[in-house]
Amino acid sequence: MSSTTLAEHAHVDHGHAHDDHGHHHQPWYRQYLFSTDHKVIAKQFLLSSLIFLFVGGAFALFIRWQLAYPGKPVPVIGSMMPDTWVDAPGSGIITPEFYAQLLTMHGTVMIFFVIIPFAVGMFGNFCIPLMIGTDDMALPRLNMWSFWLIPPAGLIMMSAFWVEGGYAAAGWTSYPPLSASIGNPALKLNGQALWLISLFLVGFSSIMGAVNYVTTVLNKRAKGMKMFDMPLTVWALFITAIIITLGTPVLAAALAMLFMDNFLHTSFFLPDHLVTSQKYFGGGQPVLWQHLFWFYSHPAVYIMILPLMGIVSDVMATFSRKPIYGYKAMVFAIAGIAFLGFIVWGHHMFQSGMNPLLGTTFMLSTIVIAVPSSIKVFNWLGTLWRGNIKFSSAMLNALAFVSMFIIGGLSGVFMASAPVDIYIHDTYFIVAHIHYVLFGGSLFGIFAGIYYWYPKMFGKMLSETWGRRHFFWTFIFFNLTFFPMHVLGVGGHMRRIYDPNVYDFLKGMAGLNEFITIAAIGLGFSQLILVGNILWSLKNGRKAPRNPWRANTLEWAAPAHPGHGNFDRDITVYRGPYEYSVEGRDLDYWPQWEPGKSVTVDHHTIAVADDAGETKVFGAH
């Protein structure tokens, strides 16, 4: 295991860190491929996640086509689809086996190769060193490796295309016994085994990144920056990194055990009395996998949303020109969500056969999560209240994040309640919920972050016009796609079903399915605007100023397009990150790096005017 990497690179000599700042000293592959510059690594995460976003999106559109028009050939590209995907060569009709693979791969790719690398990999890398005012991560080479495990992991996952049986097909949760592929001969790699290896690598990449983030935040903050002077983005990423450090290894252990079951025919997760053609030992417990899997994967949903909560907080404060409402409450809410996230995993298993008393315990702990979540929502609304709101593309996406998160959060409370969950379990209601939090929440948050930091990332401004167009089309098509799924779910439409027409009671909803599919196609194609905008602005965008949004946090003290080493001035932090619209000051922002007396008490600033010695007390609210 690569603990060796960690040990070898553990100590970074500070004396060396500044010798090789000029990019021109290094060969091209060290500049663009194997760079240790956190900003280049962030761009690599951006690129790989964008590619996988379209891969995962394509899987989703195949799923939607099959649900709306079961048994009809896929239009346009149907005749080009590989023979293993269709029922007869060239027919373009998706087989049930391929449909199961689509469901699995859509979920896996979107979660492990899009949302987590975007939220943690890209923003973690880009924001943490810049926002705490330092030159790079604490362990830059470890950071490089944390990215370079992702491409091989993706290739291993995708290489299942050439394996007999195709991609993994047991769902992104991969419940055994199905995922143990009992019929498969031992020592033969199938799609599921490749899935397990791939996720093990992704997990390792996450852990290496997370350890690095924690170290960087604790050790490399600029002079004068206390923990409670950090922007909420950094706080959220810091706490997320702790979740990853403690949660991901448990998944890794479970993956290793399931790999043994799959590849070596052990029976960690296989019970007695399974009737199979192969000899196996039994004695294992399928539900044990669910416990181990959800012990990671429930905290993982907070890995996917907490960083975006931080980003949205920063975007909202900047574009409302107001201090974030209840800064410390926000930090404690993030910490509270992170802690509670570790004691609620059983709510995924109400229907798996659970002691009702234990079910009630998990139900209560889950519902309690609504408290810190509501604190966050109310504080965002409090930030907006009577603010001088600028509806930039970043702000629009941040507002969408909050509103969609409210819908997703409320449907979450429904299914947290065990009696309700028994009714809606495994229906499209769950699908609607997860997409309202993961797309409506995380992805809109990711868009907000991209629009907000693109100028610092590439030194160019993104086109606002196209940014808004992308936002509006995405927002409209998103709601048209996913809101009707609540209706499907309450109507009993199963979550994983190849052909809804086999049930009479689902036939009445065929029209709704068609409607959703058309909206989903629109949603997919709307994302081309984002990619087009990113590429077009790279060449034609207006040159970005140092601080285009007139924001307070330290990344805007760096040059417009910072090179290796980030800053061209000494950074000392004089105040908290949210001193917007301070009374008695000409500018409506007060950067953290700007010298000047200001004493922060509970984040209501007491500013001491330098000349007159006149003291003014500013309540933020």
Add this chain to the structure above:
Amino acid sequence: MSAGLSLAHEPVSKIPNGKLAMWGFLGSELMFFTGFFGAFIVLRNANYDVFGEGSSHLNVWLALVNTFFLIGSSLTMALCIHNAEHGNRGKQQLFLGLTLLGALGFLVIKSIEYSDKWGHGYFPTQPHHTLFYSFYFIMTGFHALHVIAGMIPMVFMWLRGFSKEGYPHPLKLEVLGLYWHFVDLMWIFIFPALYLMIPYHGAAAAH
């Protein structure tokens, strides 16, 4: 970047970066093995006799020798770090060499045990494999991988120590030491969990 500007400063927490990161990584490693131990507890309680029967075929004495090898190598690692910090290069090399020897001895005995298990057909896909042996191989296997992973930088540091300037980074030695003590500690948990189901050993001897 203008000349002379340096944002680098003393680590805020006063703990060097590498050491802090290693503590974080060890937290992660602890949770990794916790996954196996959690599953072990659940499945052992459900298959008490299968586990006891499996354990009775393990060689406690070899494992005990291995335990002393690992604890001994932890001690020599600590002595090596102590001498590195005081600049005693000769003793640093001696104790690092002894640590490597302990690790190597551990692996040799482990491979003797493994080949014995292979011979008796206890490996996965072999006829006498049981759920207990699934745990035996996954836990000791990952532990052995950790031993090997620790030996790689150790060999590198040891060989570098023979050069003219010696091994110049006592801090890296210390970080490796942290990791090495963790590997030792994990064995201290694995050893009793797998090998010391004494009542069953007695029953096997009576046969």
